């Protein structure tokens with residue numbers, strides 16, 4: 070285990086899907102999670118505001134924990150401001166992006182649905198990613214309100230009516246460009262009747278490569294427990310989690 074913490078950040082609960090993937094593949098690393106629940110969702114906000122909120126969250130994490138790296142476990146914040154953040158903080162910062170390339174490799178010539186937040190879809194970084202995806206046609210769709218629905222119903226996901234959020238049409242693959250959507254991966258796959266891809270595994274492996282962490286035996290389930298519950302009682306409701 071390296072010195073210091075790996076700090077994971079998302080607008081809310083979505084990044085826990087990435088934290089879980091990382092802890093399952095690389096157990097034993099010291100991690101801390103900050104979800105900015107007080108300001109979630111970010112998907113309806115402008116780039117400047119997303120940058121301001123994400124920067125403030127990273128400052129909070131870095132003030133309390135010696136960070137050896139930070140993970141922006143949020144496609145929206147990655148798209149909006151990862152370069153600006155990298156220029157400001159002294160530790161490596163890893164982001165998450167829609168797994169369009171892996172999807173394109175599996176369904177060459179196919180129609181690929183990209184689901185992401187309205188704010189992410191408005192970012193030049195996502196536009197460039199779509200433009201540079203070769204060999205498939207990419208259909209972009211931003212289900213306004215889906216991340217908020219997940220945030221609100223994280224302990225009762227079956228209540229979410231996916232038909233309100235998914236587009237009509239037939240697709241050969243779908244790519245989840247929001248870490249909140251990963252909790253609905255199976256349901257999205259069966260509703261669309263196609264394989265579904267997300268960036269979590271690729272990001273977990275990329276983070277490990279950046280930090281030179283070797284894969285150990287993947288655990289079936291990562292144990293994640295909240296630690297600074299005092300934060301949750303305050304009005305800004307942000308919660309820190311630490312992998313145990």
Ligand code: DGL
Nearest residue numbers: 083110111112144145248
């Ligand atoms: N989980 C975030 C993402 O991956 C954003 C959800 C939101 O706050 O709108 O984009």
